[in-house]
Amino acid sequence: MTKTKNKLTILGSGTSTGIPMVGCKCSVCNSPIKENYRLRTSIHLQTSGGRSIIVDTTPDLRHQLLLNKINKIDLAFITHDHADHTHGIDDLRPLTFPPNGKSIPIYTYDKCVAQLTKKFSYIFRPNDQLPNIGGGIPRLSLETVNIGVKNTILGEEFEFLLLKHGHTETLGIIHQKMAYIIDCNELTKDQITYLRDKELDLLILDCVTNREHKTHLWQDRSFEYISQIRPKECGLIHMNHSLDHDQLKSDAKKTFSFPVYPTFDSQILYY
Ligand SMILES: [Zn+2]
Numbered sequence: 001m002t003k004t005k006n007k008l009t010i011l012g013s014g015t016s017t018g019i020p021m022v023g024c025k026c027s028v029c030n031s032p033i034k035e036n037y038r039l040r041t042s043i044h045l046q047t048s049g050g051r052s053i054i055v056d057t058t059p060d061l062r063h064q065l066l067l068n069k070i071n072k073i074d075l076a077f078i079t080h081d082h083a084d085h086t087h088g089i090d091d092l093r094p095l096t097f098p099p100n101g102k103s104i105p106i107y108t109y110d111k112c113v114a115q116l117t118k119k120f121s122y123i124f125r126p127n128d129q130l131p132n133i134g135g136g137i138p139r140l141s142l143e144t145v146n147i148g149v150k151n152t153i154l155g156e157e158f159e160f161l162l163l164k165h166g167h168t169e170t171l172g173i174i175h176q177k178m179a180y181i182i183d184c185n186e187l188t189k190d191q192i193t194y195l196r197d198k199e200l201d202l203l204i205l206d207c208v209t210n211r212e213h214k215t216h217l218w219q220d221r222s223f224e225y226i227s228q229i230r231p232k233e234c235g236l237i238h239m240n241h242s243l244d245h246d247q248l249k250s251d252a253k254k255t256f257s258f259p260v261y262p263t264f265d266s267q268i269l270y271y
């Protein structure tokens with residue numbers, strides 16, 4: 001019997017502004033191709049073990065949940081505290097409403113737990129506030145992951161890397177033969193070796209633009225890392241308006257003998 005696969009949905013493939021960027025007249029922002037329409041970067045995992053997992057709570061989260069018909073979330077990861085990855089956090093609220101909704105645990109690395117506690121004190125330090133008598137706050141808890149070792153979370157095994165993202169760090173997530181590596185400007189030699197030794201079926205990799213960038217991987221560097229990591233398949237993500245879908249797809253096709261492609265919103269992948 002073949003093993004059931006994990007389903008990965010790209011909820012958003014775009015950079016922090018989303019594409020089209022408000023007010024921009026460039027050809028990508030005005031492209032008629034649906035793949036160039038990009039919500040903020042996020043993925044959803046439906047695991048073979050039956051868990052529904054979201055990575056990041058973007059400002060587009062409500063729209064992403066509705067579009068992709070996600071009605072239940074067992075756990076969330078937050079990769080880092082930047083606005084394009086966190087400020088939709090309140091859109092988790094309806095999923096925590098009684099009678100069916102329950103509190104959702106949010107997992108991230110230690111420093112990010114502290115940053116999120118401060119940023120969203122009304123959620124994570126409710127006793128510091130006046131009692132809430134209307135509206136409501138999402139029922140969420142913050143949990144810390146351990147870096148560099150196996151973590152078992154709700155019966156699923158994960159490993160994590162801390163990636164350099166300018167002056168801050170981003171959580172890299174490895175689940176079975178899939179690695180999700182976003183919002184980083186470089187990988188260490190050890191991280192590349194570690195990812196290569198995983199013999200990944202699927203790598204989802206940061207690729208923000210087509211020229212050197214201080215806080216993200218850009219096309220040349222992403223391509224260099226893909227050659228070194230050698231996954232079976234690689235989807236690029238977090239693209240800005242310098243990267244046209246068809247152009248990037250054709251550049252990747254010319255460079256690699258295995259599938260490498262720009263992801264697009266609502267694309268479904270399996271691993
Ligand atoms: Zn543009």
Ligand SMILES: [Zn+2]
Nearest residue numbers: 016082084183
């Ligand atoms: Zn980002």
